[in-house]
Amino acid sequence: MSSTQYTKKIALIDCNSFYVSCERLFNPKIRNKPVVVLSSNDGCIISRSNEAKTLGIKMGDPYFKAKDIILKNNVHVFSSNYSLYGDLSRRVMRTLKRFNSEIEIYSIDEAFLDLTNFPDDEVEDVGKEIRSIVLQWTGIPTSIGIAKTKTLSKIANHIAKKTKSGIVSLIGIKDIDPILKKVEINDVWGVGKQLTKFFVQNGIHNAKQLKNISNTWIKKSSNVLSSRTAMELRGISCIALETQNSKRKSCVVSRSFAKKVEKLQELQESITSYCLNAAEKIRSESLIAKSITIFIRTSPFQNQFAYYSNSKTIDLPIATDNSIEIVKTALTGLKDIFKNGYRYQKAGIMLSGLSSSQGSKNLFSSIKDVKIKNLMKSIDNTNYRFGRSTLSLASAGINKKWNIKRQYSSKIDTADFNFLPTIKAI
DNA sequence: TCTGGGGTCCTAGGACCC
DNA sequence: TCTGGGGTCCTAGGACCC
Numbered sequence: 356m357s358s359t360q361y362t363k364k365i366a367l368i369d370c371n372s373f374y375v376s377c378e379r380l381f382n383p384k385i386r387n388k389p390v391v392v393l394s395s396n397d398g399c400i401i402s403r404s405n406e407a408k409t410l411g412i413k414m415g416d417p418y419f420k421a422k423d424i425i426l427k428n429n430v431h432v433f434s435s436n437y438s439l440y441g442d443l444s445r446r447v448m449r450t451l452k453r454f455n456s457e458i459e460i461y462s463i464d465e466a467f468l469d470l471t472n473f474p475d476d477e478v479e480d481v482g483k484e485i486r487s488i489v490l491q492w493t494g495i496p497t498s499i500g501i502a503k504t505k506t507l508s509k510i511a512n513h514i515a516k517k518t519k520s521g522i523v524s525l526i527g528i529k530d531i532d533p534i535l536k537k538v539e540i541n542d543v544w545g546v547g548k549q550l551t552k553f554f555v556q557n558g559i560h561n562a563k564q565l566k567n568i569s570n571t572w573i574k575k576s577s578n579v580l581s582s583r584t585a586m587e588l589r590g591i592s593c594i595a596l597e598t599q600n601s602k603r604k605s606c607v608v609s610r611s612f613a614k615k616v617e618k619l620q621e622l623q624e625s626i627t628s629y630c631l632n633a634a635e636k637i638r639s640e641s642l643i644a645k646s647i648t649i650f651i652r653t654s655p656f657q658n659q660f661a662y663y664s665n666s667k668t669i670d671l672p673i674a675t676d677n678s679i680e681i682v683k684t685a686l687t688g689l690k691d692i693f694k695n696g697y698r699y700q701k702a703g704i705m706l707s708g709l710s711s712s713q714g715s716k717n718l719f720s721s722i723k724d725v726k727i728k729n730l731m732k733s734i735d736n737t738n739y740r741f742g743r744s745t746l747s748l749a750s751a752g753i754n755k756k757w758n759i760k761r762q763y764s765s766k767i768d769t770a771d772f773n774f775l776p777t778i779k780a781i
Numbered sequence: 782t783c784t785g786g787g788g789t790c791c792t793a794g795g796a797c798c799c
Numbered sequence: 800t801c802t803g804g805g806g807t808c809c810t811a812g813g814a815c816c817c
Contacts (some may be wrong), residue, residue, distance in 0.1 A: 394785035401785065417784035435785085462788095462817045547815050578791070580815085607787050614782095656784055668810095703786090760783095 360475040363592060364501055364526055366468045366482060367508040368451060368489070370444075371496045371516070373464035374402035377443050378433050380494045381767045389430040393418055396611045396759045397434055434761040438768060446493045454485055459596045467505055467596055475526050482522045501526055505594045506587035509544040510535070510562060535563035535588065545584045553577070562588055602642065602711065608633040609650070609703020613760040616699045622651060623686055624752030629704045630685050631747060634678040635735055637706060643674040645708025647681060649688040654700040665692040668707075676712055677727055678734070682748060 370376060374392040379385055389406035393399065400416045410428050412421050418432075425432060444463045452458055457469035473481050482499045489497050500511025501524040508525075514534070515523040525531055541551040543562050557576075559565050566588035573582045583593040608629040616622060626649060637644060650666035667688040675681065685704055 396783095396785070398783075398785055415785085419783045422783090437786095465817075545815070549814060580791075603788075605788075609786065611785070654784080700784095705787095 360527075361471060361473075362475055362526065363503050364470040364473070364475070364478050365503070365505055365508045365592075365596065366470050366478075366485070366499055366501045367461075367505070367512040368466050368468060368485060369498050369500075369512050369516070370447060370464035371498055371521075372402055372404050373444075373495070374433075374435060374440055375404045375407075376495050377436075377440050378765055378767075379404075380443070381765065385431045389428055390433070391421075391425070391430055392433045392435050393763065394435060395761075396613060397762055398611060401435065432763045434764040436765060436767060439765075443493060443495060447489055447495055447497075450489050450492050451485065453488075454481070457596060457598050459598055460600070467508065469596055469598075470501065478526050479522065479524045482524060483520070486521055497521065499523075503590045504587040504592045505596070506544050506584055507531075507590065510538055510542075510588075513538065513542055532563045532566070535566055536561050538562035540565060543584060543588070545580060550577070550581065602640065602709065604709055605705055605707040606633050606637050606642075606644070606709065607703060607705045608636075609701060609705075610759055611701045612699065612757040614757065615654070616702075616757050617697070619690075619693050619695075621752070621757050622689060622693060622699060622702055623750055624755065625702050625757050626685050626689050626704060627682050627748055628751040628755075629702070630682045631678050631751060633704060633706050634676060634681050634731075635738065637709060638676045638712075638731060638735060641712045642709040643676045643712040644671065644681070644706035645674045645710070646670045646706075647684055647688070648705040648707065649685050649692065649702075650704070651689070651692060651699055651702045653697050657698075660698055663694060663697045665694075667692050674708070674710060676731065678731060678748070679727070681706070682750065686750070 372390075375390045378390065378392060387406070388404070389410055389412075390404040391400045391407050391412060392402040394401045397418055400412060400414065400418060400421055403412055403414065407430055410424055410430065412424060412430070418425075424430070440463060447464075448458070448460050448466060451466055451468055455468055455470065455472065459467040461467055468485075470478050470481060478501055482501055486497055486499055489495060498512055498515040499522045500508045500513065500515050501522075502508040502511045503526070511523045511525050515521055525534070528534070538561055540546055540554050540560055540562065541548075543565065546554065546565075554560075554565065559568060565585055568585060570582060570585070573585055586593045610625070610629070612625070616625070630647075646668055648666055648668040650664070652664035653660060653662050655662060655664075669684050669688050671680065671684060
């Protein structure tokens with residue numbers, strides 16, 4: 356009798372130090388060297404190589420605070436280059452799809468892959484192959500965790516990151532308690548700062564304890580999400596793989612300013628350009644928005660200045676993807692919440708209540724609408740061909756003094772042939 | 782001087798209705 | 800003059816994720 360088993364198996368594939376790995380692809384000199392990538396505006400550290408982690412540089416640290424360590428240790432610093440990372444992400448995901456079309460792209464550098472169709476005792480080898488193919492085809496190193504549920508595969512992945520092979524499977528292990536015991540409660544997927552505090556107060560310090568806690572207690576004293584997490588630790592799948600890319604429900608565009616902004620005029624310029632950006636984004640996904648939120652705030656870190664933060668949500672009379680309409684509405688909202696005398700650090704907008712623009716004709720549809728649609732289309736096409744904001748609105752400003760800072764950009768654009776790496780035959 | 786950006790989901794509480 | 804219970808829907812804010 357064959358003993359081949361096909362239990363449920365979910366793999367979590369996670370790119371190692373993804374943004375750093377992307378920069379390294381085009382810059383072999385920085386392999387094995389400490390590297391960090393900064394957030395937009397060169398504000399915070401959002402990706403670190405292992406060497407940088409060893410130096411004690413923390414995730415999310417503001418750059419200026421880590422500068423001493425960085426300079427002393429010759430850490431290589433890069434401003435983030437999202438079009439590069441997005442491009443490489445798509446390549447990684449495309450490669451993963453070859454192993455199974457049942458894939459959930461969870462973030463720019465992570466995907467869940469259903470491996471149930473492979474026999475239990477072969478799944479670790481499959482994982483190894485995925486790793487080496489992704490590395491070979493894209494140059495991006497990954498870690499892979501495999502287990503019966505998403506939460507457990509997250510844990511397996513967490514452990515895999517610390518192993519040399521880069522792959523850990525919990526499939527076929529009868530008693531995973533000794534493994535879960537070593538996983539701190541705050542490292543469990545879905546357990547954040549607040550829940551950690553709550554669990555620790557109740558004597559739960561690791562994943563094993565959460566797994567073995569009574570169901571009634573957790574339901575009574577917490578919420579459905581926690582009990583779902585506990586179930587998943589027991590190997591009972593509660594969080595399904597979301598394989599079809601569902602349409603998003605909101606679209607945010609927000610930025611911190613390179614310099615503090617005090618004038619309404621400058622806020623208007625930034626809000627306008629964020630609106631244009633967001634409108635273009637939803638048009639490219641055939642969506643229309645029902646409402647728009649505008650928000651502005653001063654820095655929460657600078658205690659010597661008064662703090663002010665406010666937002667305003669306005670319902671659009673008719674759901675729309677029309678840039679002009681969206682900008683106009685946003686600017687009225689901005690006027691309502693703007694107050695003189697503050698040093699604004701950040702502004703943003705959110706389009707929400709998004710729905711498909713297909714067949715969204717209504718009583719008020721008219722020839723004018725068709726004209727506007729064509730105008731939007733030609734703006735999008737021109738900007739696509741000649742670069743963002745070739746065509747814009749006057750209110751988006753020309754000088755853009757508030758615009759972001761990107762001092763350390765590698766300026767690599769994989770769409771540009773001049774920056775493609777050349778491969779030399781030996 | 783300098784502290785990211787973009788998402789989802791859940792819940793409590795208020796408004797409103799019968 | 801006093802007094803009820805139950806339901807739905809919406810929203811703001813919080814918590815979490817990367």
